[in-house]
Each structure stands twice: as structure tokens, then as C-alpha cells.
Amino acid sequence: MTESIKNEVSSYQLPDKTKVPSSNTMDKDMFMKILIAQLSNQDPTAPMEDKEFISQMAQFSSLEQMQAIGKGMDTMMLNQHAGALLTYSNLIGKAVSYEGETTTTDPTGAEVSSTVKETANVLSVKRDGVDVVAELSNGKSVSVYELTEIKTKEEK
Template sequence: MTDSINAASSYQLPDKTTAVPNNSMDKDMFMKILIAQLSNQDPTAPMEDKEFISQMAQFSSLEQMQAIGKGMDTMVLNQHANSLLTYSNLIGKSVSYETDGTVEDATGTATGATVKETANVISVKRDGIDVIAELSNGKQVSVYELTEIKTKEEK
């Protein structure tokens, strides 16, 4: 009985030492292809100047696009850090915001309405691209939903 189980289960885990194919082309691959092309060309019919210049222009624009991409990534990270620093000045201040709540009229009937709430900002954190103010009433509100900011809570 154990022989039939061993014969039926011949599954093996994949070998982790094999390299995962990478389909993206980078400047190193481009240079390797260009060097291989130049070293293996027919000496009686060398590469045309126009082809060589075209390939070098492509290589140059590839490098420039990669530099722009890295610059854009850095700029986005800096903007996120700056927005957090900008809104950190809210800590300790009293802020107001609108939220859904219920209001009782003179007859005692509760109806849904937008209610203005006020609380002090305890901390500010980043949540993805949004900046969240953590308030003294235990709620977390996006800084973009704040309607009023005061230096201290007035009673």
C-alpha cells in the first residue's frame, strides 16, 4: 500500500536556484547587444554610420528617461514628506470638521444631519497619499476634511 502512495506522489518543488527571467531591458543589456553587434559584424560590410548614430541616440535617450524616472520618484517622496511636515503644525490646535450625525428637533424626533465637531489634534500621520489628523476625541480625520483651525479650544 505504501508503494502505491510513493509512486503516485512524484511531485517535486521547483528548483529555487534557477534565475527568474527578466523581460525588462536596461542600459547594460543595450550596451551588451551593441558591443556584440560591433564585434561580430562582417569586416567587409561594417555597420552604417547612420545605424550606429541611431543606436547611440536610443541609448542616450534611455539613460535620460531613467534619470527622469528616478527624479520623479524622489520628487514624489519629498512631496509626501513635506505634506506631513506642513500639517504637523496642527498638533496641539483645536480643529473643527463636519461628520454625519443625528439632531433632535423640538418634538424630540432624531433626524440625520451634518454635525460640526471640534477636538484637539494629538498627532498627524500619513496614510498613503492622505494625511490623517488623530484627534483627542479618538477619531481620525483627513486634514482635507477640516473646516476650521484655532490656536486653542474656546469654550
């Protein structure tokens, strides 16, 4: 009796430790492989209940829908950022004002910070992460959300 158990060959193999797993995230392909393995290796005298099977299929369907929503959100965010860049591109060639901070030394030798209104022409507009930044003719980069005034062009 024990001889028949020892001679059976198992199709399961341990994972190769020399290979680095690509990621720890589970995807729908892995879910389907697990489900198929579970169905093919179940005990014929006690098969999986249909409630469990339906529950797992519902989870699989939810996973697919969540992935589709995630892809849609990524696309929407990219379109929104591109739209913001196009919206602020109309600033190129215009004079803008913003509040800059300067540090001066008073007669006692102490440093004093003050806010000064600065004006410069916009040379270009670029996206920096989620922020849109205006490159100015004075060499500074300022977030478009920090601009306080927009004119047609600075007079020299």
C-alpha cells in the same frame, strides 16, 4: 565543407530555465550588452551602417536621460510629501472642526443620515500615501483636507 561548419563552436548558450529572470525591464546595461554583441558579431563584408550606430547611441543617451529624470521626479515627490507633513504638523495640539456623518433612526424606524460638525484636538499628524491624516482626541482619523476650522485649543 560541411565538416568545418559542424566543428565550429558557438559561444551562444541557451538561458538556464531553472533561473527566474529578475524582471522584464530593459536597462542601460542590457542595451550596451546587446550593442556590443551586435558589433562583435556583425558580418565583416556588410558592417553596420554608421547611421544605425548613431541612432542606437542616441537611443542609449535618451534612455540615460530619462532614467535621470525619473530619479529626479521620485526625489521631488518625496520632498513634497515630507514638506506637506511638516506643514501640517503645526496642527498638533490645536482644536479642529470637520464635518462628520452620523446615522440616526427616526420614529418610523428608517435610518436617516445627517452631516454634523465635530470638534476634537489633534494628537498627531501622519502621512497615508499621498494624503496627510490628523489623528484626533476622539479616536478618529481625518484627512487634513476635510478640516473646516482650526482653533488654538478646545475648551472643556
